[in-house]
Amino acid sequence: MPKRTELLKELFEEVPSGVGKGGITKLTKEELLDLLEKGSEWSLENGYGTKADLEATEESGRMKQADSRQVSERALARGKPQLGTLGAGNHFLEIQRIDEIYDEEAAGVLGLEKGKITVMIHCGSRGLGHQIASDYIEKMEKKYGYSHLPDRELVNAPLDSELGQQYFKAMCAGMNYAFANRQMIVHWVRESFRKVMGTSEGMSQVYDVCHNIAKIENHKVDGEPKKLCVHRKGATRAFGPGHEEMPEKYRKIGQPVLIPGSMGTASYVLLGTRKAEELSFSSSAHGAGRALSRAAAIRQFRGEQVARELMAQGIEVKAASWKGIAEEAVPSYKDIDEVINTTVKSGIGKAVARLKPIGVVKG
Template identity: 60%
Template sequence: MEIKKISEFVWKIEKDKAMKVPAIIYSSDKLIEAVKLDKTLEQAKNVAMLKGILKASYVMPDAHQGYGFPIGGVAAFDIDNGIVSPGGVGYDINCGVRILATNLKLKDIEKKKKELMDEIYNLVPVGVGCKSNLRLSRDELFKVFEGGSEWALQNKMAFKEDIKNTEESGKMKNASLDFVSKEAVSRGLPQLGTLGAGNHFMELQKVDEIYDEKIAKVFGIEKGSITFMIHCGSRGIGHQIASDYIKEMEDKIGFKDLPDRELINADVNSELGQKYIKSMYGAVNYAFCNRQIIMHYVREAFNKVLNVEPKELKLIYDVAHNIAKIEEHLIDGEKRKVCLHRKGATRSFGAGHKEIPENYKSIGQPVLIPGSMGTASYLLVGTNESEELSFSSTAHGAGRVQSRTAALKSLRGEQVKSDLERKGIAVKAKSWKGLAEEAPSVYKNIDEVARVSDNLKLAKKVARLVPIAVIKG
């Protein structure tokens, strides 16, 4: 496959007979080599063959091979004759990140960071199959599916400001539990307010560097500020919805005309497509509510250990990075509604966009790109340039360079923990296996990912955050 370098940070796979649009890859000389080692480019090319795709199949700087679509893939489909694909959303529907600002500095927490993380660990269930402290009825789950973060507000686990500072105000409209299987429901009932495992984490951080003082001030941070980041998704219910609809689409539509079976899809406006979208939106809302409840527990821990009032831990923003939704974008000078898939990619609306909260209208939407365990994370802001470049999208993290299986062959969890603690990073994890799978060395260089995003103006760097303590599933 021929991939052509267009400029310092842009590569292109030209459209061939099977492709409806080209594939555009945003990367660097350092990052592109890892991209060439797996099936990322092949998957980007395959996505470009799908019905109704518009402009290009886009690949973000942190991209790696995924299910059907590459992780770090962005694709928009025509609302009238395009498709929606579970593989373009991912199994962990609305896996996403939120970040809290505090008025604390390192000196305020250094002696109590272990006690704080122990308390958070005790309050937030972590690990594979972990069960919630909450007990939901099916009726309550229906309310979570429809209301998202509003359910947490009604149950005194959120402030109104939290809702405002969540993507989509923490609630996708037209979500429904009506088309969700009994198995998916049974998986969702006991898991609300849990972290899970894999690459999910909770992290205590310090602001290490500020790139834009003015915007940082709006976010409520300065150099040396303590922040807290939460990364998780829709748990078992999202995974089951993805599995159920992949099977149903295969059974009812088939995949013989697709370049890859994993790209199974349905027309956006078909009955099956709409059932998937409504169910997926419900899982999106579940995930927003899940992160909100975890944040409530984090606030309780800060209050107990450090005597910090819950309202003093302010939500800067919550972003989704596994989602498909109807958005309006400029294509050939004309505003069009599209079904936009962001799979391992983050929305990055620029200043003035109608969907940004009023408090951020003048600067742009906050964007979060978390690093791997033990490395930096970035707080950025969306740009108007990203609209033309990537349908207002950017990277979502560091991106793997080594599979979990390979990581387990070469690394031991005990050694990973020891290495991190030597760097002054406290670690608490449910399993040694999980630590080995998520070691810093199995991910791309987060600084390089953020550099590419910033240089291309996919999103603009505001602050670099370094870890002080981390909890893993």
């Protein structure tokens, strides 16, 4: 890819990683509260993204149940300076080339073509979302106790209780933050392409989705239709074709499922299936999953060496630190091809395309 180094440098500068230093936007508290209610719609109103982006976003980028009043001052204080940032750890921004198509028709609907370039962005609600969880864990401990539970982290509140509802509405506000955040990053990715490559035309959004969340959905339990609260942690939703809670443009093919691998392997685009409704409450894995602890990876690999080896395979990495690269080295993750094979064989997902990384930005 021509100008790859220049493009990565531009992306690295345009999309801050944000640990400690914060984002590049100065928000007032009122603006942040507005954003927590509106999600991607807020981004659109403020010049980030397009209407077509929202049409390719789960829930059109806005959780209507969100209530910003249920979000604490501490969560707001963490979220305010971090808006528009990628974050570190396993969060990344990757430039990829589509090297294999498994389903031409579906790929056509998603706008994926062999040889085309894609950009994958993995980040979420940052410190704000984590603070919401911490705040409500504390509140639930006080109200409902935890001594009867095998693990203190399993503290909970009935969903229909006042506290349960407050938490649910706050979590939805966290999702809106994540939607808005990614939409801003998408905007800066386009800006970077425009500056370096001369154009960002044709860079349409494939899909934007939140995972590590709970959603109210209708499922069948023992043949009976039931309204459930489905928690997905380390998982993502995989509705089959025809489900009404999906962007209209994808309703015929099924829900896009994005499964990233490690820095040096591939990422996949799959589609949810009707069978996943029976097998896994319409849930799929959302990544390769770690095979090695971060501590073990740091002991075994040196960031400089990992970056050199990736470069020899045609993958250029730009990261905030060498240690961050070592942690995410290829052998730290399970074999993504095997993860995809299992997903497809079990019938949870249908493979559409394979994306090979050519450039990686890590916070």
